[in-house]
Amino acid sequence: QVQLVESGGGSVQAGGSLRLSCVASGYTDSIRRMTWFRQAPGKEREGVAGIFTRACGTYFADSVRGRFTVSQDNAKNTLNLQMNNLKPEDTAMYYCAADTSYGGIWDDPGVYKYWGQGTQVTVSS
Numbered sequence: 334q335v336q337l338v339e340s341g342g343g344s345v346q347a348g349g350s351l352r353l354s355c356v357a358s359g360y361t362d363s364i365r366r367m368t369w370f371r372q373a374p375g376k377e378r379e380g381v382a383g384i385f386t387r388a389c390g391t392y393f394a395d396s397v398r399g400r401f402t403v404s405q406d407n408a409k410n411t412l413n414l415q416m417n418n419l420k421p422e423d424t425a426m427y428y429c430a431a432d433t434s435y436g437g438i439w440d441d442p443g444v445y446k447y448w449g450q451g452t453q454v455t456v457s458s
Contacts, residue, residue, distance in 0.1 A: 334359045334360060334447075335357055335358070335359045335360055335361060335363065335364060335431050335433075335446075335447040336357070336358045336359050336447070337355055337356070337357055337429045337430070337431060337447055337448060337449035338355065338356050338358075338449055338450070339353060339354065339355050339427065339428065339429050339449040339450065339451060339452040340353070340354050340355075340356075340452060341353040341354050341452060342427060342452030342453045342454045343453075343454070343455070344455040344456075344457065345419055345455075345456055345457070346456070346457050346458075347419060347420055347421055347456055347457065347458050348418055348419065349419050349456070350415070350416060350417045350418075350419065351416045351419065351454060352413060352414070352415050352416070353369065353413065353414040353416065353427055353429075353452060353454075354411055354412070354413050354414075355367065355369070355411065355412040355413075355414075355429030355449055356409070356410060356411050357410040357411070357412070357431060358410065361410045363433045364386050364431045364432070364433060365385065365386060365387060365432055365433055365434055365435055366383060366384070366385055366386060366431070366432040366434075366435060366439065367383055367384055367386055367405070367412045367429065367430070367431050367432075368380055368381075368382070368383030368384075368392075368429075368430050368431075368432070368439060368440070368445065369381040369382050369383060369403065369412070369414045369427055369428070369429060369430075370427070370428045370429075370430055370440075370442060371423075371425035371426065371427045371428070371454070372425055372426050372428070373424060373425040373426075376425075378428070378442050379394065379440065380394055380439060380440025380441075380442075381393070381394055381397055381401065381414070381427070382394065382397060382401050382402075382403040382414060383403060383412075383439055384403050384404070384405055384412065385435070386405060386407075391403050392439050394440065396422075397416075397423075400416065400417050400418045400419075401414060401415065401416050401417070402414075402415045402417075403415075412429060414427070416454070419454075419456045420456060421456050421457065421458045422456075423454060423456050424454060424455050424456050425453075425454060426451040426452070426453050426454075427451060427452050427453075427454050428448055428449055428450075428451045429448070429449040430442070430445035430447065430448050430449070431445065431446065431447040431448075432444055432445045432446060432447075433446060
């Protein structure tokens with residue numbers, strides 16, 4: 334089993350920055366991919382960005398590429414999401430997800446076995 338706990342959400346004005354963190358615990362050696370998703374009210378959950386934990390590959394949604402960066406701290410079993418130049422449309426609940434395989438499309442929520450409880454990000458104009 335893997336447990337995920339997110340932190341770092343909050344409220345900022347457009348153009349501001351936030352840094353989200355996701356700490357993994359439990360059987361972390363089984364994790365192959367960690368991804369940030371977000372879900373706004375009335376919308377489907379969408380993939381934001383993530384990383385292959387055993388390789389050097391990262392991936393981003395087109396809507397955040399160039400504004401968001403993702404990194405991992407292996408010593409702390411932590412996945413970070415640095416969000417810059419935030420826009421009102423970035424407002425959502427952000428979730429961390431972990432997968433124990435490389436199969437499936439990275440932004441398909443259905444392929445992820447483990448989820449955190451979420452952290453709210455609100456961007457005002």
